[in-house]
Amino acid sequence: MNYEEKAKELARLVRAGDVVIFSGAGLSTESGLQDFRSKNGIWAHADPARLASVGALECNYDEFLEFYKARLYVPDEVKPNIGHKIVAKWEKEGCVKGVITQNIDRLHQRAGSVNVWELHGSLEPIKCHSCGKPGSNEDFLAGTPCKYCGGHLRPSVVLFGEMLPQRALEAADELSGSCKTFIVLGSSLVVSPANYFPRQAKMHGAKLAIVNLEETPLDGIADITVHEGIGAFLSDTEKYMRQQ
Incomplete structure (x- = not known):
């Protein structure tokens, strides 16, 4: 299929409903955020096991804090892009029944998506690593200790050395199946469980579409593969939905 045929076919599938969206960092790059694994991504210039880990939080907090302040904290001027907005629109119209995301930026929710499952947690709310009580964004960014116990404040992301949230995993498994x-x-x-859920969907008879700038290891089992910008392709898909 050429580009136009792929957009028309995806439009037909979305209109049929029972769609699940699985999003990664490549969606948020169109809002101006860095991705992780490309040659210019966050992990190209930083060691995640050292900076985004429980060990760094507990033993090297200053470096942990500077990493999140400089690289991962989403400023207010970063807005949901057209891709986020179209996904939210499709959910509101009853076509999309859930979003599984690797992203921690909450741009899906800010665009209006409701049934969102975050595999890697999120940047908010801020909480104390020691006592679990809430803290403020302002105190975290300033490096202020927890006002309840004096412990280190942290975002609610899943750090290296921590388990993924069980409820999100169970929901993602149910949605993809x-x-x-x-x-x-x-x-x-390229990592688990990201590469498990598309396989799970295919095993249960679903159509699989992959929209990513670069090739992925699962392109060979996909029904539709598109190596173009996400916002532009979803916009074209949306256009053809209105014509059908």
């Missing part, structure tokens, strides 16, 4: 169409947006699909 029961959908009719599974759409990957901006994930390299």
Whole structure:
């Protein structure tokens, strides 16, 4: 299929409903955020096991804090892009039944998506690593200790050395095993469980579409693969939905 045929086919699948969206960092790059694994991504210039880990939080907090302040904290001027907005629109219209995301930026929710499952947690809310009580964004960014126990404040992300949230994993497993169409947006699909859920969907008979600038290891089993910008392709898909 050429580009136009792929957009028309995806439009047909989305209109049929029971769609699950799986998003990675490539979706948020169109809002101006860095991705992780490309040659210019965050991990190209930083060691995640050292900087985004429980060990760094507990033993090297200053470096941990500077990493999150400089690289990962989402400023207010970063807004959901057209891809986030189209996904939210499709959910509101009843076509998308859930979003599984590797992203921690909450741009899906800010765009209006409701049923969002965050595999890697999120930057908010801020909490104390020691006592678990809430803290403020301002105190975290200033490096202020927890006002309850004096412990280190942290975002609610899943750090290296921590387990992924069980409820999100269970919901993602249920969604991917029961959908009719599974759409990957901006994930390299090189790590688990990111590469499990698309396979799970295919095993249960779903159509698989992958929209990512670079090739992924699962392109060979996908029904639709698009190596173009996500916002532009979803905009074209949306256009053809209105024509059908």
